[in-house]
Amino acid sequence: MKKLRLALAVLLLLSTVATVQAVTGKSVYSWLLEGSANTLKTCADLDDVYADPGTTWVEYKFDANPSDGAGGCQAGGGDGTIAVTFSNCTSGGFDWSSTIGVDAVVVKDGVDGANFYVYDGLSSPADGTVGTLPVGPVSPGVWRDSEEMSDTNLTTPNDGAKGTSHVSFCYDVEEDVPSIAIEKSTNGEDADNPTGPVIPVGDPVAWTYHVQNTGNVALTNVTVTDDQGVAVSCPKTTLAVGESMTCTANGTAAAGQYANLGTATGEYNGTTVSDEDPSHYFGEKPTAIAMPGSSFNAEASAGRVTLTWETGTEIDNAGFNLYRAMLKDGPYTQINEALIAAEGEAVSGASYSFVDALDYGTYYYKLEDVDLYGMSTLHGPVKVTVARPLRRPLYRPALPEF
DSSP states (O other), X not given: OOOBOOOHHHHTTOOEEEEEEOSTTOOOEEEEEESGGGTXXXXXXXXXXXXXTTOEEEEEXXXXXXXXXXXXXXXOEEOSSOEEEEESOOSSEEEEEEEEEESEEEEEOSSSOEEEEEEOSOOOOTTOOGGGSOSSOSBTTBOSOOOEEEEEEEEOSSSSSSOOSEEEEEEEEOOOOOOEEEEEEETTBOOOSSSOOEXXXXXXXXXXXXXXXXXXXXXXXXXXXXXXXXXXXXXXXXXXXXXXXXXXXXXXXXXXXXXXXXXXXXXXXXXXEEEEEEEXXXXXXXXSEEXXXXXXXXXXXXXXXXXXXXXXXESSEEEEEEEEESSTTOOXXXXXXXXXXXXXXXXXXXXXXXXXXOOSEEEEEEEEEEETTSOEEEEEEEEEEEOOOOOOOSOOOOOOOO
């Protein structure tokens, strides 16, 4: 439903205002904008004048004379979207009903002009003039915004002697906008960035794909796929406007950093829409490296962090990588350009250090050891805060002489 706004351009054209109460029991009123200034007015005049820019107005017109013939009414019809019927037609007016909400009705007699009824949900202003109507919200959070599916005793533009030549029923149509969204999780974590959850190699991995229709039309042929060949199961293939569903997939954790991409697609009237979301996990397989408890440490000094770690034994160890993040859960970025080569022995191990130069702030670090076969293990994270450097005062008072 569009927000109806009475613009100044129309206000200057109109001189006579009255109100016609809608169906009995409703508190909705319609503005009756009458007079020769409305001659040739159509529903198109609502766009950008009574409503938000971009509104699509469709005019559903009856070339009818409700005041003619026995009973005074001719049969209504439909245009595939709206169907309107007349009733209780007299020389002075008629009742109408519609299958969808109507924003305005234009009643013309072909001689004296037109009556323009805009359903705005407000009663008439106290002094009966158009100029007192606000442009924009009537009050905070309240807009001139209403539609009607029926009304009673709409009158002809004059005294009813000439009858009604035709009636236009104006309704707005939003543009069809199909849209879909997907949110993928790994073992319950929204792991858009590496490393994601750390899962022991061989343990089960559960992926969930939350899919929602975020457009304003229903979607068909809704599917979810995974770029790593994971078989995804969904409960349905259609989604109504705003509807969502959860699809699932399962696997077994492989060693190292893993990434896969979930893609949701849907169709509407020959148009395909899609969205994608990545997810990650780190498959941890213990390497043949023994690290004494609390052997991975970080110590801050002015503008840098010194990372140290110690191994007790190293078997088939290739080396180490270091990762840094601003948050404990990441994302983490590797800070060493090349693998830090292993130096330990099978019976003795070794001690290591690495200096990370950076600005003040709080940081988290992880240590990864990698063996000769590509298997790796993550350690940490450890937290460290680099304090803001102290500055000497610019003013240094002179000391008294003794």
